[in-house]
Amino acid sequence: MTVESRRSQMLRGVLDLCLLAVVMDEPAYGYEMTRRLRERGLSTVGEGSIYPLLGRLERDGLVATHRAASDGGPPRKYYNASPSGRRALAEGVRAWRDVRGEVDAVLGKVDTEVET
Amino acid sequence: MSTFVDECRREWRRLGVPDSMAEEMASELEADLAEASADGVSATEVLGESDPRRFAANWASARGLVPDGPPRPRRRPHWAVFAAGVVVLLVGVILGGLLVVKGAHPTIHTQINQQTAVSAPDVVGMTELRAEATLEARGLQPAVAYVRHRPAGTVVVQVPAARTRVERGSTVLLRVGRAG
Numbered sequence: 001m002t003v004e005s006r007r008s009q010m011l012r013g014v015l016d017l018c019l020l021a022v023v024m025d026e027p028a029y030g031y032e033m034t035r036r037l038r039e040r041g042l043s044t045v046g047e048g049s050i051y052p053l054l055g056r057l058e059r060d061g062l063v064a065t066h067r068a069a070s071d072g073g074p075p076r077k078y079y080n081a082s083p084s085g086r087r088a089l090a091e092g093v094r095a096w097r098d099v100r101g102e103v104d105a106v107l108g109k110v111d112t113e114v115e116t
Numbered sequence: 117m118s119t120f121v122d123e124c125r126r127e128w129r130r131l132g133v134p135d136s137m138a139e140e141m142a143s144e145l146e147a148d149l150a151e152a153s154a155d156g157v158s159a160t161e162v163l164g165e166s167d168p169r170r171f172a173a174n175w176a177s178a179r180g181l182v183p184d185g186p187p188r189p190r191r192r193p194h195w196a197v198f199a200a201g202v203v204v205l206l207v208g209v210i211l212g213g214l215l216v217v218k219g220a221h222p223t224i225h226t227q228i229n230q231q232t233a234v235s236a237p238d239v240v241g242m243t244e245l246r247a248e249a250t251l252e253a254r255g256l257q258p259a260v261a262y263v264r265h266r267p268a269g270t271v272v273v274q275v276p277a278a279r280t281r282v283e284r285g286s287t288v289l290l291r292v293g294r295a296g
Contacts, residue, residue: 031148031162035155049164049171051145055178060244061268061295073151077144084267084295088243 008047016053017092018042020062020081024089027080029070030054054079062088120159121146123168132183133176141175180262194261197289228281236288238278239271244292247271255284265293 022028022036030051037044044050057063062085070076081089121142128138152162165171176182234254239247248258265272273291276282 029148030144031151034152034162044164045161047164049174051141051171052174052178055175055180059178059180059294061266070147074143074147076147077140082295084269087267088269 011047014092014096015044015047015050016057017089017096019050019053019057020085020089020092023063023080024086027066027078029076029078033079057085061085120163120168120171121149124172127169127172128176128181131173131176133181137176137179137181141179194259194289194291197259197261197287228283230281232284233281234284236274236276236278236280236282239274239288239290240278242271243269244271244290247274247290247292251288251290256282257285257287258290259287260290260292262294263291264295265291266295268293268295 018037019033022033022040028036033054034044034050054063058065058079061082063079064082064085066078067075068078124145125138125142128141129135148162149159152159160166163171165174173182234256236256237250237254239250242250244260248260251258263272270293271290272293275289282288
């Protein structure tokens with residue numbers, strides 16, 4: 001298994017949470033969300049499209065949407081976390097932290113510098 | 117990249133996505149691509165996908181906009197499951213009646229092969245994805261029907277109920293809440 005595909009597999013379970021997290025306080029349109037992820041250090045290059053994830057969040061009522069003018073550009077579709085989206089995010093982040101802690105307890109002591 | 121968006125439009129039309137929805141997605145995509153290009157970001161990074169048909173189909177189906185999508189058991193309408201249940205019930209009643217009339221040994225109650233039977237897990241309250249994974253791990257087939265109910269995205273009702281003995285491979289109907 002290559003490094004990229006393991007990264008993708010691990011991200012797949014949390015990318016929707018990351019999208020919710022960047023629109024928790026301030027609405028954003030699709031590309032703006034990609035940009036916020038990038039600015040916080042998470043590259044979505046090679047991780048597939050965010051649009052189906054956004055579509056699913058919208059269908060499940062976890063994000064609310066509205067149309068509004070952007071700075072000097074055409075009107076955009078803005079997404080922001082709904083109250084049930086906030087609850088789902090909190091629940092998801094708790095689950096993520098639990099898993100991260102449990103896995104780190106096993107993998108934490110592994111030396112990643114291995115002589116070949 | 118306008119050809120990519122045009123290909124998406126064609127695919128959405130082919131899939132029967134309502135025009136207003138297709139246009140909404142197309143204009144969203146065009147605006148995002150234009151801005152990414154001004155930022156010096158490649159279209160591939162925005163799209164995450166090089167095949168416009170697959171991209172368009174995935175997006176529309178995630179939004180629930182594909183009326184009669186490719187056959188996917190999870191999206192089977194709940195009435196189909198319900199009708200199948202009624203048929204099974206009728207056949208059972210008729211067979212049971214025949215056995216009673218003939219005075220046969222009442223073996224009708226052992227319809228479930230205990231060798232291959234599993235106990236239905238309790239998935240009420242789980243998110244849709246987790247419930248599906250839980251059922252599949254137990255060898256059961258989830259069928260999802262959406263109902264207006266909060267919290268959105270979580271299982272409201274399951275049929276058969278938790279701890280019912282069911283045949284491995286049989287279908288468990290999940291009613292999943294959705295907003296609006």
